[in-house]
Amino acid sequence: MNAVIKLADIHKVYHTGEVDVHAVRGVSLDIQPGEFVAIMGSSGSGKSTLMNMIGCLDRPTGGNYFLDGLDVSTLDRDQRAKIRNDKIGFVFQGFNLLSRTTALENVEMPMLYNHKRVPSAEQKERASKSLDLVGLAARADHKPNQLSGGQQQRVAIARALVNQPSLLLADEPTGNLDSQTSIEIMGVFQKLNDAGITIIMVTHELDVARYTKRMIILRDGKILTDEKVAERLSAENELKNLRLAQEAVKLA
């Protein structure tokens, strides 16, 4: 099978002032369709820079990056915008929803920039389906300030999925959430991954990374370890255990 992502000796050097900052120093990596990868590392390890390049928000200064077999490392701003629109769904730590805009309209937003025009009836339909996928169909008319953090993140996931991307990129998706909600969100990711969606997630929490299938640890802009997650957690089970524990507390 062809890799969704193929990084070949990726480098990123920032020229800031007098000192050049070498944030990523030669990362090579293949990610196959259907994988669920956690990229970990302390701050300054280069994980955010790598994520930005994988997300086509930024360009590497050296090496090649193939997304779905296409070399995207040399594309210009507008071409990268098109790739982001077509092939990549973003989920951010801070949810990044448009305030005072309903969940449904937030989810519709990426389709506004599709290369091929999507009729507004179809936009609505696809957005509703996407919201349904994350279990928020009933909240379509709610605005972000009427939703909990977990619900907002689900809206963001629905938005990321609406253009049926080959890749879902999540940058610290549970960073602003409490532990139970974090597990719920990981449950959503696991469900989507089971349905065949490739997910790459940046996190610094080992707990969260254990819900993924593959864990890559970066240090000083290089890959330190890249291994299969040994004792993978299932969000469904964890939630069940949590509920049982809570009930036990109540009974006691």
Add this chain to the structure above:
Amino acid sequence: MKFLAPFKLAARALRRNKMRSLLTMLGVIIGVGSVIASVSITTGATKQVEDKVASLGQNVVTVFSGNFSSGGMKGGWGSAPTLTVDDSRAIKNEVANVVAVSPEVRDREQILANGQNWNTQVIGESPDYPQIRDWNIASGGMFTEGDVRALGKVAIIGKTVVDQLFVNDDPIGQTLIVRNIPFKIVGVLESKGFNLFGQDQDDVVIIPYTSHMRRITSRNFVNSIMVQAASKDSINQVQQDINTLLLDRHKSAEPDFTVRSQLELMQMATQTSRIMSVLLGAIASVSLIVGGIGIMNIMLVSVTERTREIGIRMAVGARARDILIQFLIEAVTLSAFGGLLGIALGMGAAKITSHFTGWPTLTPFAWIGIACISSAAIGIVSGFYPAWKASRLDPIEALRYE
């Protein structure tokens, strides 16, 4: 991106900050409003003056005796005895494109009729006079060339004279006495209202110029000669030809007469209001520019405030162009909407002015178009820099913006 989508986005963004949008628009509203109001008022004034000049007649060239275009003390229009009936005949026979001529003598007289008396203007004219003045006869008819030759004691009278002397009677066929000479009334003129100088044009008795010169005033000179040119295009030529002809006839180096065309009168009469409209227009454009600066200012603030939104949009695939268009359309929507409100406000202000001062106002359709186009243009010009700035943002930086 769909064609209508940016407009929806703009409308939504502007609704989010209603008060701010309204205040931003205020600059354009006031600018466009004052343009429309001032144009309406000056156009109304110009139109009124033009109507007055037009009431002079159709393609009229008037020859006054005496020269009032050079300096020195002169006796005033028509006071110097230099024009003769022969001059008027010469004009009719020798100048091309002249369709009608009427030598004119004027005098104020006390007239009697129907047991009443009234002081009015008695003028002597040729039968061409109603045609030259484009003045219809309401009842009866004009006296004839025969009456002119026979020094006929016939008269036609204006509406005001009818009102003064024949309240309930039909004046046609009745007798009117001027300096003890009875004149038979053969026609009544339609009302023409006040002229450019505020004189009541209907307060008039018109008799054949020959009768006037021989029977009433006993003089050999006419006050002025009214000439009708064949068309608007021939007015200037007729004016020049009359000038040349009369200079030759009077054998004088300095003209002892003045030839004025209706076109010149029109220009002189409307000059003041033209200057006014240029001045008002200049002031109004300044306020439009100020309005544009206001829009640019607010758009810059808005771009900064919405940096994160711009980042999100870029992350999900908006190109620089999409962001540029979004903000540009927002600015244009602000200014165009302000422009429309301004047009309404300006027309309203003109109506109110008209109501309280009695000045006629008129909003030319072209200016409504100009106002629409220029307010949209202001939006484009003042919105471009902020929109360009938004489109140049780096998505990574924009997403990190707090």
